[in-house]
Every structure is written in C-alpha cells, then in structure tokens.
C-alpha cells in the first residue's frame with residue numbers, strides 16, 4: 001500500500017528519526033554500508049568504547065577529530081533542509097537523530113534530540129564537566145595523525161568526545177523526550193537508518209505500537225508489517241523533498 005501524503009499534511013505531531021544515511025549525501029560516511037561504512041574500516045571496540053579511550057586516548061581523540069573535521073567541511077543536504085522546512089508546515093515536529101554531526105542544526109532545525117551525543121560537545125573523562133572547543137576549528141585533524149586530547153580546565157582530566165560509546169547509556173533527558181514524542185506522534189519518518197542499534201531502534205517501533213503511521217526512507221527497501229508501515233526506497237535527499245512537495249507543494 002502507498003503512503004497517503006495527506007497523512008503528513010494533516011498530521012498534528014510528526015517525528016523524524018534519522019540515522020547516518022541522512023548525512024550520507026553530505027559526504028559523511030555511514031557505519032554499516034558495504035565498502036563505505038566506517039565499521040567496515042575501523043574496529044568499534046578500539047575506537048568507540050570507554051576502554052579504548054583508557055588504552056589509547058590520543059588514538060580515539062584523533063579519530064573523532066578526523067570525523068569532526070569531515071563534518072566541519074561538509075554542508076547540509078536537501079534532506080536536512082526538507083526536515084527544517086517540514087517544521088514550518090505542521091503544528092509540531094520533533095527531530096530525533098542518532099547522528100553526532102550538526103548538519104540538521106545548520107539546515108535550520110532547532111531542539112534536535114541527539115540520542116548518541118554530538119561531536120561538538122566534548123566533556124571531561126574524569127569529572128564530566130563540559131569542555132568548549134571555543135574558536136578551535138578541527139583544522140589540524142587529519143586521518144592517521146595522533147592528537148592528544150585537550151585537558152579539562154577544572155580538574156586537568158583528559159577531555160573525551162561527547163558521543164555515546166558502546167556499553168554506555170543514552171543521555172537520560174534526551175531519551176525520555178524522544179520516547180514521549182514517539183508515543184505522541186501521528187506520523188514518524190524514519191530516515192537513513194539500519195535500525196540495528198538499541199535502544200534507539202525502539203523509537204519507530206514505539207510510534208507504530210502507539211498507532212502512528214511509520215514511513216521508512218532508505219536506499220534499501222524495508223520489510224513492512226501491517227497497513228500503517230510504509231517503505232519509500234531511494235536517497236533521502238531525493239525522497240524527502242519529493243514527499244514534502246506532494247504533501248504541501
């Protein structure tokens with residue numbers, strides 16, 4: 001069955017739940033896509049765990065600075081911009097993302113719920129106080145170059161990236177807001193995610209269980225169950241603007 005775009009036009013509260021595929025067309029690598037995915041080339045256990053940071057803080061910090069530099073040089077794409085436009089078309093939009101980049105914000109979205117944290121908000125590994133990059137631009141970060149993490153201005157502890165690592169909990173307040181939006185929305189657009197990482201992957205399922213229509217937008221067709229779940233196959237930067245055009249154009 002086809003998704004009736006009037007559902008989007010008439011929606012009271014829409015949730016956009018996004019993953020790495022949303023930023024793929026801005027040149028930011030996804031995690032699990034064959035050949036191009038980060039986890040095809042890098043070992044998550046050596047880079048994305050607290051133990052990895054304890055073992056080799058410079059390696060971990062350098063890898064995240066390299067990623068921050070990529071994001072810094074990237075631009076939001078048509079899918080990020082469509083989400084910012086959607087906010088102006090409907091009474092309420094909640095944007096939930098697993099992405100650690102700031103491309104949604106740079107496209108004009110506000111109050112984005114970053115379930116997996118953000119490259120732009122590092123904190124002290126020892127005392128957890130936030131650290132500000134200030135005017136530091138990640139210009140010196142280059143693939144393969146080791147950069148020591150900066151030191152906390154309060155306790156001199158090592159500063160860690162502000163992202164959620166494997167084995168860590170999601171930020172509590174962000175998670176609660178995302179769950180409450182998923183349970184309240186009438187349409188959820190799940191954009192560019194493999195929905196393999198828990199608990200984030202529960203967000204679309206919660207919306208579905210609560211009676212919302214759930215639309216998956218992905219390069220790969222999604223297996224859908226029931227008449228409230230839909231799969232739109234294609235690039236997010238093409239599918240999302242087209243969806244908006246059909247609903248509001």
Ligand code: OAD
Pocket residue numbers: 018019020021022024025030031032033037048098099116164165166191192193194195196197217218219220234235236237
């Ligand atoms: P994945 O790399 O697991 O999945 C990316 C999804 O985007 C795949 O389903 C692709 O088919 C799809 N995709 C790729 N390019 C696309 C495009 N242009 N348009 C639409 N879809 C596209 O990334 P996530 O689902 O975001 O967690 O991964 C979830 C979490 O796993 C990440 O937040 C990260 C990772 O480990 C942490 O670091 C905690």
